[in-house]
Amino acid sequence: MPVELIKEKYSGAINTMEIGKGAGAVKIGGETTLPFLFEEGAMPNKPIVALEILDTDPPGRPADCGVTLLCVRLAGIHPDNGNKSADDAVKSLKSIAAGAGMPLVITGCGDAEKDNEVLPKVSQAFRGENCLFGIATQNNYKTLAATCLADGHSIIAESPIDINIAKQVNILISDMGFDPKRIVMHPTTTSLGYGMEYVYSIMERARLAAFVGDRMLAMPFILFIGQEVWKTKEAKEAGEIQGINWEISTSVSMLQAGADLLVMRHPEAARGIVKYIDEMMKGAKP
């Protein structure tokens, strides 16, 4: 007795975006269904894992763990953490980029003033490289958006676990003449056990809204899993394996809520999630 299945057919799709250029460029977005429901719609690009490193990390090649994207956080430019100049930031980024051979996501240190001073110079130095820059917020987006627009980069728009502000930031940035298809949303990341479910539901709601036609919520999602997970005592204080598992569980939850780009910290966790994504994508229709 065949079961009468109800398959959703949505009219909207998530924007597609490319990061980097040439053979190593990665593509994200383009979904026409909730995650991995291949009977219902398409997921033309698999979710991507980026390994996160800090500009203050000791030099050397990032761990080889199957990722295709690198995220560099300019922690060292923070006034309380070295207060590195823009020129020095560019120098260390150039050497990281040369060694990595992967497209880059570049984020500031979180100090709005210093980020606004340094990021435009970094953006110029990587002009034409089609990087993804962050992080723009409702109160601080103009400088970064203007410089990304001038130098041909994409931008990360952040909101504090709030679907209305998420939409608002996207509108503000688009109103500057920025192509909405070059915006990635950061709905705020929370670790497993620390409010993960709030972000999970905000993402589901935003996705459903995008699928029925809200173009200002049709941006791919980025989540900074590593940063949040490795702040928790469950990850830090109960041995490395539990920390890795904490990062994996958080990542899986975000992927099941619609994440397109995960920024991860531990190479073993990143490797596990790359494998998981490949396993999930086996169901994709050719």
Added chain:
Amino acid sequence: MALSGLDIYKLLPKTNCRDCGFSTCLAFAMALAQKKASLDKCPHVTDSAREALESASQPPIKLVTIGKGESRIEIGNETVMYRHEQKFYHPTAIGILVEDTLIEAEIAKTISEINGLHFERVGQTIGVNLVCIKNSSKTADKFLAAVCRVASATKLNLALSSSDGASVSAGLAIIKDRRPLVICEDQDAIDDFINTALEYNVPLAVTSSTLDEASELTAKAKKLGLEELVINIKAKGIASRIQDFTFARRAALRKNIRTVGYPVMAFTDSGESPQELAEAVSYVLKYAGLVIVKNTKKEFIFPLLVARQDVYQDPQKPVQVEPKIYEIGKVTKDSPLLVTTNFSITYFTVAGEVESSKVPSRILCCDAEGMSVLTAWAAEKFTAETIADTLDKSGIKDMISHKRVIIPGYVSVLSGKLEEVSGWQVAVGPREASGIPNYLRGLR
């Protein structure tokens, strides 16, 4: 799924005979829809109409109870696809697989590990719920021996998984009082399993590769009188199973399709630890009522249980932290004191920023019924009076040498009143938690 008066009318004889006491069939149908009349009043209703009406009054996904007493598990009876629509009601049960091919000592060791798999977290005890004994040996003797060993060594709920009805029947004879779940692994043996489940009044899980097959099996079991059923989807890739779980839930909720209106379950298929964890978390998030895993390590089970705890959290009820004094870093009597609400996200955000400031500090969480700062202020749960009262009763005065308290920047309006009613010196901190590190370092 409730039927409208018109839906019910279509099922009635439409003769307006008035035998029910109402003047027309439509009037009777309207009364039925409002539950003001009983279908028994109509002597002419057909059996098929009665069945349709009765099934419409049932919950779309059957509630299934495994086990007895306080630690019993209830799964199913869910009402929404997305937790933001309402909430998920019955948390996924987590079971651990024990194969009957293990030798006695291995079973004892595994069970003692399983018995330790419970944790305290945000004021709740979370743990695994069930041990599943699998008849991997395909022999009745080994199965029975394993059932006896496991049952005597753990108080957790039990499940018996086999393709042989006779073996399960023998096992049930011993542990029927525990009301275990019986899992029929082989469709060809379904008749034996249905009879056994009926005899011992236990829930039955049917195993199949597709929802169509599952639907046939549950229809058969239902016809023979079994009500509490579970659908076990065979290993065939995580994405494919999740699709089946999603489609079954949607068909049950939206179309009231009874044959898939049961909780769903899965055994994990992946071997190694990180992959198995990723697989199990996926099923917990996407609608499984029961997931049976192989790994018994704490560092594997704990994040799985927390994922379940998170996603089954009621979105209407904020998670709270205990309203008390929290010490961050190596505090002294002179360390700063910050005050905030007991909404967990607020507290964890503030605590995280205080920690990253590297300035040892105390955080006093006021009982604001789990609301965030601005919401609690608007609802008058976070006022000068409540903060003063908390300062007074928390015992903080005896812990520190100063009387300076830092309040969130968003409630700066409270500072004057708070100084007045509490006698403390009030400083206004930053509006956003992200400003805390700079602020605290500036105090030095």
